[in-house]
Amino acid sequence: xxxxxxxxxxxxxxxxxxxxxxxxxxxxxxxxxxxxxxxxxxxxxxxxxxxxxxxxxxxxxxxxxxxxxxxxxxxxxxxxxxxxxxxxxxxxxxxxxxxxxxxxxxxxxxxxxxxx
Amino acid sequence: xxxxxxxxxxxxxxxxxxxxxxxxxxxxxxxxxxxxxxxxxxxxxxxxxxxxxxxxxxxxxxxxxxxxxxxxxxxxxxxxxxxxxxxxxxxxxxxxxxxxxxxxxxxxxxx
Numbered sequence: 001x002x003x004x005x006x007x008x009x010x011x012x013x014x015x016x017x018x019x020x021x022x023x024x025x026x027x028x029x030x031x032x033x034x035x036x037x038x039x040x041x042x043x044x045x046x047x048x049x050x051x052x053x054x055x056x057x058x059x060x061x062x063x064x065x066x067x068x069x070x071x072x073x074x075x076x077x078x079x080x081x082x083x084x085x086x087x088x089x090x091x092x093x094x095x096x097x098x099x100x101x102x103x104x105x106x107x108x109x110x111x112x113x114x115x116x
Numbered sequence: 117x118x119x120x121x122x123x124x125x126x127x128x129x130x131x132x133x134x135x136x137x138x139x140x141x142x143x144x145x146x147x148x149x150x151x152x153x154x155x156x157x158x159x160x161x162x163x164x165x166x167x168x169x170x171x172x173x174x175x176x177x178x179x180x181x182x183x184x185x186x187x188x189x190x191x192x193x194x195x196x197x198x199x200x201x202x203x204x205x206x207x208x209x210x211x212x213x214x215x216x217x218x219x220x221x222x223x224x225x226x227x
Contacts, residue, residue: 004158033215042204042217043159056214091158103208104149105215107158 002027004094004108005074012114019079019086021111025094032075033093033105034060034067043091049075082115089113122205122218130226135192137221139205140185148181149206150190153220159204162190197227 005024013019025032030051035043045059049069060067064082069075079086089112093105122139129135139148147166151159165172165181165188172179178191192199202220 035217040219042219045214045216048214059214093159103147104161104164105159105206106161107151109158 004092004106006090006092006108006111008111009109010112010114012116013082014116015083016081019082019113019115021077021079021090021092021113022074023077023092023094023108024074025092026096026106029094029096029106031095032069033095034075034077035091035093037089037091037110046077046090079113082113084115087113087115122203122221124221125219126222126224128224128226129195131195131197133195133225135195135199135223135225137190137203137223139188139190139218141188141205141207141216142186143209145183145207145209147208148179148188149215150177150179150188151204151206151217153202153204155201162203192223195223195225197225199223200225 004026007022011019032049034046036046037043047060047067048056051069052071064080066078089110091110092108095103095105122137145167147164149164150162152162153159163174163177163179165179167183176193181188202222204217204220206215206217208215
């Protein structure tokens with residue numbers, strides 16, 4: 001059973017370009033979370049999705065950022081018109097379902113975005 | 117904010133010693149989890165403790181939870197150089213979807 005997969009692992013973009021980050025959850029997992037991590041800091045929640053639904057996007061900036069988790073295929077975090085401040089590591093985590101004591105998250109290796 | 121905070125921010129010990137890290141949070145929680153992150157890697161789940169539990173063990177790890185003080189501690193016994201990593205606590209409130217991660221404790225175990 002493959003773990004959570006993220007690609008690309010490293011992404012370089014110039015200011016104003018678009019960044020697309022992909023996350024394939026573990027097999028059988030229908031819950032996906034996206035986090036952002038700046039150097040020497042903890043993870044900041046961005047968005048929580050289930051298949052075809054955005055459940056909680058309260059941690060995501062209102063502009064330029066969007067996320068989806070289609071019925072088929074990976075979850076996508078999309079950043080339009082990137083700025084230098086978007087440079088960070090973006091982690092995806094998946095879990096099988098949410099419930100008392102059962103919401104352990106399994107993390108992918110992350111995508112390191114560098115905006116020049 | 118609910119965000120957990122770990123202390124110390126950094127901890128350096130010799131191999132074989134015990135390492136203790138603490139986490140404090142602000143509101144009622146459903147559960148608290150500890151994760152480890154090696155440099156440049158994703159997080160690895162270590163242990164989950166529910167709000168109605170006070171102590172939990174897993175191998176060389178011991179986690180305590182004091183909901184009255186809104187704090188948790190992670191003890192790593194007989195540390196090894198391979199334990200060198202950053203350790204984060206994460207909390208989730210009842211009926212909320214977000215997980216809050218602290219800023220982490222950077223542990224260095226010297227061989």
